[in-house]
Every structure is written in C-alpha cells, then in structure tokens.
Amino acid sequence: MTTILPRKHEVVGYADVRKAAKNTRDYSSEVQGDTDIRQYRHLPLEMDAPRHTEMRLQLMKLFAAEHIKPLAPQFVEVAHEVLARARSGERLNVLMDLALPYVMGCLAVIYNRPQDRDEWISWGPNVWFADVWMSNGVVTEESKRAQRERNYTIKTQRSAATLDAYVLRVLAESAARGRSFEESHDFWDLVNEITLDGEPLTLQEKLGTGSTLMAGGRDTGTKLITGIIWHLITTPADRVFLRDNPESRLAAIHEIARYLSPLPRLERLAPGAPNDEDDENRVMLSFVSANFDREAFPDPETIDIHRPPKPNLAFGFGRHSCLGLQITEVQTLAFLEVFLEQWPDLEFVEPPQLEYIVERPGTPQEFHLLDEFRSVVVQSPSNPRP
Incomplete structure (x- = not known):
C-alpha cells in the first residue's frame, strides 16, 4: 500500500472541486503540466476560453456524438476480434491482451489509422513509460510515485520521446499528402487543418494537440476496460444483472470509472498567481477526492452499480471535461x-495483483484507491459453460 503526499495545494471534495473546475477565471488552465518530459502545452486542455472553445469546436468534427455513435458496429467487430482469444482457452493478461488491443483498435477506427494500431500497442500500457516498455525494462516505484503525485522534481523514467517522434512523423506525412479531413477522415489531416485566431497552428501547437489526443484516452481507457473485466469476474451478480438489463450498462460504466478515477487530478494556475513558471503558483484540482467524497458517494470504496444517479468527476468537469467522453461511453458499451452476451466464462488463473494507494492520509478525507492492475491473468475453460 503506497501513501500519496501531494506536493502542491489541492482543491478537494465534491462541491469544492466542481466549483473550482467551473471557475476558469480564478483557476486558469493556461499552465503547462508534465514539465519533466515536455516543453509544450497539451491543447486544448491547457488553454482557456475563448481559444479553448474555438479549438474544441473544430475537434468536435471527430469527437462529437454524431460521429462516434455510428462507429459502434465497428467497435463491436473489434470486441469480437479481441475476445476471440478469451474464448480460446489461452492464458491472457487482461490489460495487455484484451484491454489495450481493444482500446487501440477502437482508436484506429475513430482516427481512421488502422495501419498504426500495432505501433500504438507496442508502446505498452502507459505511453509515458513507452521507452522503458519497449526496451524490456521495469518501471521503478520512484517513477510511478512521480507520476501519481505529479512531482516533477523526482528523477524518473518518464519520457515523451516515443510519442513525440510518432506525432511529428505522421503530421509531416499528412502535410506531404495535402488531403483534407473531409476527404480522408484521418485525424492527422484534421490537426493540420485547425486554426486559432484565423491562423494555422504552429508545429509546437500541433504537437501539443496530437500528444493530448493520443495520450488522453489511451491509458485511462485501458484501465477502465481492465477494471470492468476484473469487476465482472469478481462479482457474478453484477454480470448477470447487466446482461439482463442493458439499459443499466451506461450507469455501471460511470460507477466503475468513478471508482477507478483514471484521471485523478489536473493542475490549474492558483488564484491571483501572475504566471505558471513558478511551481508555487500551481494548484491541483483533485477529481479523485471528489469521486471518493463520502457525502456525495456513500461507501465510496465499493463499486455499487445500483448507486442512485449522481454525476461524478471521472471525466473532469466544466469547460474542460473530457473531450473523449462520447468515445469512452460508446466503445465501452460496445x-x-x-x-456480456457471449460471456467467455473467464476465470482468474491466479489472484489478481492490485496496487492500492492511500490518498489524503491522516485526514477525515482519507481513502484507498485502486491505482494499478499489476497483473490480472485469466483463462477460459476449454469447454465453456453456456
């Protein structure tokens, strides 16, 4: 069990985090995070209105519900392809063999980049540790702590080199082809078309946009799918209920996302701070503390798919709520x-290895968070039950 000790001031609790997330005047997003691995802002995440709004509207050509929902049949095909391995009787690591291929397969459909799917999978389960993964290294506990705490003073193995090199390469290829997004439906053609204040994005702004939209839903999406598989094997009653009540599946997705809180916190500029250069000028919005606020969610350390409806902050809140929310909902429902309907009768080969962390230790708001699925290995019997 790891204890998390946030370095920066945090806004915590359901009501206060929601209030701060909506108050973009005092809690500005014009602040660059991940200063240990990048020298550019993640756009449109790390910018305020009106430029944030202008850019987000252009990206909705790809991320809006009217574009994502018609892709659901293709997501179902990806699910069939991935889960065929689960029905084969093969021993599988849920994260690497099921969740990551599924999420990357869906992203390949959305971005119209089927040729890139295997490359994305090769980066491993966390894009900021891709260099370590591809060299068969081991991510150290110090590196994990730095990422959890967003502590950029700790020397870690985090790197944006693999992701940056990919983004710059595909942007250059897109520019050389000179196609329009309307013609190609290729995500990188869309990035090359985006304008701000009537001007094309700079290369650095394109890099920041591409990095955001490759990393943003990738690691969080795989954690959610892994968590859903783990929970439904662990809790057969929920599996049966969701199989028989499809109308309850979306609420269950949001409840499991609340419990996992794959986006635990984001930085903002502290109220009244003159700039974002000094670390002391930053404040954290703790979405995870909002999701585990006992007044908002009684017994928050339990997954309760029958919990009365209440918006959680697993996907952020306010103007900067997750751009990929529709993707998450539609691909997870698929x-x-x-x-559920073609249940492969999966069983744990060994007890799952789960890493929990203690948030807000020693305070009335203390809670335990399932931070990492270190190993969830499953297998289907050779003759599955009907």
Missing part, C-alpha cells in the same frame, strides 16, 4: 455488448 465491449459490454459482446462480453
């Missing part, structure tokens, strides 16, 4: 459609 996965559940196949997983």
